[in-house]
Amino acid sequence: MIVSRFAPSPNGSLHLGHAYAAIVAHDLVRERGGRFLLRIEDIDGERSRHELADEFRADLEWLGLEWEEVPAQSTRLASYEETARELLHRGLLYPCTCTRADIQAAEPRFGPEGAIYPGTCKGRLLDPEKPAALRLDVDRAMAEVGEIFWEDELAGLIMADPRPFGDVVLVRKDAPASYHLAMTLDDAADGVTLVTRGQDLFALTHVHRVLQALLDLPVPDWHHHPILVDETGQKLAKRRGSPSLADRRLAGEDGRELADALRAEEFPTGISLVST
Numbered sequence: 001m002i003v004s005r006f007a008p009s010p011n012g013s014l015h016l017g018h019a020y021a022a023i024v025a026h027d028l029v030r031e032r033g034g035r036f037l038l039r040i041e042d043i044d045g046e047r048s049r050h051e052l053a054d055e056f057r058a059d060l061e062w063l064g065l066e067w068e069e070v071p072a073q074s075t076r077l078a079s080y081e082e083t084a085r086e087l088l089h090r091g092l093l094y095p096c097t098c099t100r101a102d103i104q105a106a107e108p109r110f111g112p113e114g115a116i117y118p119g120t121c122k123g124r125l126l127d128p129e130k131p132a133a134l135r136l137d138v139d140r141a142m143a144e145v146g147e148i149f150w151e152d153e154l155a156g157l158i159m160a161d162p163r164p165f166g167d168v169v170l171v172r173k174d175a176p177a178s179y180h181l182a183m184t185l186d187d188a189a190d191g192v193t194l195v196t197r198g199q200d201l202f203a204l205t206h207v208h209r210v211l212q213a214l215l216d217l218p219v220p221d222w223h224h225h226p227i228l229v230d231e232t233g234q235k236l237a238k239r240r241g242s243p244s245l246a247d248r249r250l251a252g253e254d255g256r257e258l259a260d261a262l263r264a265e266e267f268p269t270g271i272s273l274v275s276t
Contacts, residue, residue, distance in 0.1 A: 002034030
């Protein structure tokens with residue numbers, strides 16, 4: 001059975017971009033007789049506001065979506081810690097105390113997510129009392145997994161190559177896991193067979209596919225859909241104050257009509273759908 005999910009972080013209200021992503025995931029699995037899951041990704045420290053989870057549920061119900069809720073990330077910390085210990089024991093992770101300023105000062109190369117970590121801490125003796133992130137030794141990881149692929153329903157078969165990202169962080173200094181590690185483990189635990197998300201996250205799949213290979217996890221298919229942007233061409237985002245679904249809902253707007261309009265690609269003035 002096909003299984004997909006919508007996995008918002010409770011660090012701000014949902015907006016139209018989230019609604020579109022949830023509807024795509026919901027409709028893809030429902031038309032194939034599958035399951036649509038809701039997972040709250042709530043391990044972002046003080047930025048996570050647990051009261052927003054109820055707001056998210058109200059928003060999805062207002063849109064007319066039906067879902068099964070799975071345990072939130074905050075209940076899964078032991079699995080992240082255990083996996084990090086395993087990868088560290090295998091020599092695939094190393095501690096890093098560098099700050100963003102340190103990385104910028106090293107005049108790094110730039111990749112899909114910005115500055116590529118130059119490997120400053122790799123092989124160095126570090127102060128055990130100083131907070132450290134754990135980074136994936138991507139060259140060692142690729143040597144272990146060899147040539148692997150992943151399948152996107154829109155883009156086809158892709159060879160996995162995370163090296164343009166450099167040695168990504170898997171365990172943050174300020175959180176029990178990075179998005180890369182937590183999402184990969186959670187999708188496997190929840191039985192997700194189709195990962196639906198925006199095309200702006202397409203390149204990250206190279207990293208996630210390698211983690212699946214290293215950890216011998218099931219390999220889903222992916223569906224990276226176009227994203228909604230504002231009149232300036234920027235992706236809708238909480239941090240830029242994109243109008244929230246909750247505000248629309250509380251103002252009396254019909255959520256099911258809004259959902260049908262998004263399905264028909266009929267967007268409010270200033271909002272458009274683009275492929276990245």
